[in-house]
Amino acid sequence: MPLRARLTAAFLVVVLGPVLLGAVFIGTAVDAVSSGxxxxxxxxxxxxxxxxxxxxCERLLGVAGSVALLASDAGAAxxxxxxxxxxxxxxxxxxETGSGDPIGFGERPESETSARCDHSTGEIEQLEALEARVPIHDSDGAERGSVTVWTPIDATFVNGLADVAGGVDVIVDDxxxxxxxxxxxxxxxxxxxRAADDVATGSVGTNDSGHFVRAVSPRPDAPIPLVLATKPPPTQGLFATLGGIVVxxxxxxxxxxxxLARSTTRPLAELAAGADAVAQGELSARVPVRGHDELATVARSxxxxxxxxxxxxxALTASRDQLRGQLALLGETLSSTLDLDRxxxxxxxxxxxVTGARSGLMLLVDPVDPQMLRGRAGDGFAADDLSPTEVAVRLGEGLLGRVAADGLPRRGRIGGTDEAVLPAAGExxxxxxxAVPVRSVTPGGSGDTDGAPPNGTLLGVLAIYDRLGGDEFDEVDLSTLRTFAGQAAVAVGNVLSHQEVQxxxxxxxxxxLWNYRYLQVSLGREVERAGRFxxxxxxxxxxxxxxxxxxxxYGHPAGDVVLAELAKRITNEIREVDLAFRYGGxxxxxxxxxxDTEGASRVADRLAQAVRGAPMSIPATGATDSISIDITVSxxxxxxxxxxxxxxxxLAAADEALYAAKAAGRDTWKLAATKESVSPSN
Structure with a gap:
């Protein structure tokens, strides 16, 4: 059975069943509604x-009371x-005042069958009037008469009640x-x-003609017994109307x-066709969106x-092209430059x-202090103002220090399962x-190992942070970063080797110490800078x-020892910005x-004293003990x-001053040109 036929049948069952039941219910409920x-x-x-x-009654009692107040004055009354x-x-x-004839106005009812206000009225036949009576008292409070007021109970009175009741028929039950x-x-x-007699007080019944009947019992403030009747609402043709409505x-x-079946199955067929087209690789296929219902929502989705x-x-295609470009740039950079920062x-x-990281960092071992890792140019924090661009971490401390010390890569989330390893201050x-370690490549090996003891010399640590999208880095990212760490190890090793050769x-x-070649470069640079400023x-x-x-x-080996010790003493006596060179021999x-002259003179004097002040130890020929000799300089x-x-x-002026110092007896210093200085021994 097709889906359209099943939907049609289901809709008819769901809709027609309640309609038929509703028609029966409405037909049976009409009488109840009419009665209500x-x-x-x-x-x-x-x-x-x-x-x-x-x-x-209140008006009649009010009139009677007013007249009773004036009863002492016959004329006024x-x-x-x-x-x-x-x-x-x-x-x-x-x-009636008890003295004289009664005073009366209007025609008194022929019988005494009146409904008296403020009195419970029993069964009274043929009520003629509504009566109100007020006693007259003398000055002592004794009753000496009365004032009686009547108003007729006739057709006019009953019609007035019917008008007040909104058209309901009124019958006096007398x-x-x-x-x-x-x-x-x-x-x-x-x-x-007769029907009202069979209905309980306050209840509603019906007579044999279908009228609804209700009895109104007399009470002291409304002493007239009444019966109310009204016709039921017209229901002719109701069932015929209901039958027509059902049809x-x-x-x-x-x-x-x-x-509805057609409008429901049509979008489904279009959606199936669109899905089939996408499955065949036509990613540009779209399905029509009809209306704003759930099927339209599915089509939009x-x-x-x-x-x-x-x-x-x-995006994947662009990412692939970008990766190719990055790898090409990486290969070109590694093969064409020795700029370590670049x-x-x-x-x-x-x-x-490649990994989609928000930021990255490359630390190298400090050549001066091998226990320190320091950030170099290209840290990758240009878009992150909250992270440092210069990082210094001691080996074994914090996250990066542990990676460098253990030689094992680490990945995870701060505050996650690896809570024991947290970034150190400054990271x-x-x-x-x-984060992965970067180690020098050994013959037959690589710069990084997977779970094996690390080989090669530690060069630094490569780290990336906060993958875009909030996900953690996975094994693929770890493998990729290991590859780049290996490339970094080769590149850094080449640069360091080049720097060492240089x-x-x-x-x-x-x-x-620096040699004569570097002396020429440095001297020219410093003299040019001094002249400019x-x-x-x-x-x-x-x-x-x-x-x-x-x-x-003592032999040339002992002379080499003396030259090396002299270089140490010179280095210890000068500033970090000062440069020491071996000029030759x-x-x-x-x-x-x-x-200036004064400062240079102080340094020359300090150097002479540093050499003169302590003998130099040199190995003795054929013996294990060393020999101490006194050395001086000019x-x-x-x-x-x-x-x-x-x-x-x-430089020539300084050399001439040097020869002047030697001519003056050695172990002294001289200032160039005509300025001379006397040795401290003089």
């Missing part, structure tokens, strides 16, 4: 009529009674043969009174079921899914781009992290006294940036621009 409406109408009419009769009859509240007034009522049919009135509803239900999938594919920046940026703040080309292998720069030329004797007596040069001092206009001239 009639009962409410009679109750409201009873309250209105009782209130009207009560108001009439007569005038008041006459006026009351004339105004209409009372039809008849009778004043057992007369021809009931006083607003009904035009005497027999109907009689049957209504029309059935036809409409069939039409609606067919339309499908279109959004297809659009986002197409976007994801495009290499680190490219490695960090490529690691971030970048993050939520998720991935350093060796500019330093003296025996003393570790109108500063001074000093040069001290230093030579060992009688060094040939040491070589001839046993001659040395010290370059003092921004030093020094020449020259200052730019006083003693030369450029680097070579200043």
């Amino acid at each position: 409406r009639a009962s409410d109408r009679l109750d409201s009419a009873a309250q209105a009529i009782s209130a009207t009769v009560s108001a009439s 007569r005038s008041a009674a006459k006026q009351a009859v004339a105004d209409g509240p009372a039809a008849t007034i009778r004043v 057992s007369r043969d021809d009931p006083l009522s607003t009904l035009s049919n005497r027999r109907l009135a009689t049957r209504t009174l 029309v509803a059935a036809l409409l239900a069939v039409a609606a079921a067919a339309w 499908f279109n959004r899914m297809a659009r986002e999938t197409q976007g994801y594919v495009s 290499i680190l920046e490219v490695i960090v940026d490529t690691s971030m781009a 970048p703040t993050c939520t998720t992290y991935l 350093r060796l080309s500019l330093t003296d292998p025996l003393t570790g 109108h500063r001074s720069a000093a040069v001290i030329a230093l030579d060992l006294d009688r060094f040939k004797v040491v070589n001839d007596t 046993e001659e040395f040069v010290v370059l003092l940036p921004e030093a 020094l020449g001092v020259a200052v730019f621009p006083e003693h030369g206009v450029d680097g070579p001239s200043v």
Whole structure:
């Protein structure tokens, strides 16, 4: 059975069943509704009529009371009674004072069958009037008469009550043969009174003609017994109307079921076709969106899914192209530059781009303090103002220090299961992290190992932080970062090797001081800078006294020991900004940036004392003990621009001062040109 047919049948069962049951229910409930409406109408009419009769009694009692107040004055009482009859509240007034004839106005009822206000009225036949009586008291409080007021109970009175009751028929229940009522049919009135006798007080019943009947019992403030009757609402043709409604509803239900089944299955068929097209690779396929119902929502969701999938594919393609570009840039950078900062920046940026990290960091072992890891250029925090760009972490401390000390990579979430490892003070703040050690490549191995003991020399740590989207880094990211760490190890190793070769080309292998080549570069640079900023720069030329004797007596190895010890003493006596050079043989040069004559003289004197002050120990030939010998130096001092206009001239002036010091007896220093200084021994 097709889905459309099943939906149509289900809709008809769901719709027509309640319609038929509703029609039966409405047909059976009409009578109850009619009875309820009639009962409410009679109750409201009873309250209105009782209130009207009560108001009439109050008016009559008020008139009687007014006349009774004037009873002591016969003339005034007569005038008041006459006026009351004339105004209409009372039809008849009778004043009896106990003395003289009664005073009366209006026609008194022929019988005494009146309903008296403020008195419980029993069964009274043929009520003629509504009566109110007020006693007259003398000055002693004794009753000496009364004032009686009547108003007739006739057709006019009953019609007035019917008007107050909103059209409900009113019958006076006073057992007369021809009931006083607003009904035009005497027999109907009689049957209504008879039906009211069978209904409990305050309840609603029906007579044999279908009228709803309610009895209003007399009470002191409304002493007239009444019966109220009303016709039921018309119900002719109700069931025929209900039958027509059911037929029309059935036809409409069939039409609606067919339309709904078609409108429901059509979007499903279109959605199935769209899904099949997407499954075949047509990511641009879309399904029509019809209306705003749930199927339209599904269609919109499908279109959004297809659009986002197409976007994801495009993003993956772009990411692949970006990765290719990053790898090409990485390869080009690693192969074409020896700029360590640039290499680190490219490695960090490529690691971030491939793993989707928000920031990254590359730390290298400090060459001065191997127990410290320090950040270098290319940290990758340009978009993160809260994270530091310069990081220093001691080996074994914090997250990065532990990675460097253990040689094992770490990844996770701060505050997660690995709570024992937290970033140290000064490390970048993050939520998720991935860090791997960078170790030099060993023959037959790699810069990083997976769970095995680390090999190679520790070069630093490569770390990335906070993957975009909030997810943690996974094993794929770890493998990728290991690959980049290996590339970084090769690149950093090459740069460090190049720097070492460059350093060796500019330093003296025996003393570790800068060589003559670097002296020329440094002297020219410092003299140029001093000239540009109108500063001074000093040069001290230093030579060992009688060094040939040491070589001839103790051998050239002992001479090498003396040269190395002299280099140490020179280095200890100068500033960090000062530079010491081995000029050649046993001659040395010290370059003092921004030093004037006075400062350079103090340094020369301090160097002479440092060499003279302690003997040097050298190994003895053929013996294990060492020999102590006394060594002195001669020094020449020259200052730019006083003693030369450029680097070579200043160096030549210092060399001439050196020879002047040797000619003066050695173990002293001399200032260039005509300025001389006497040795401290003099």
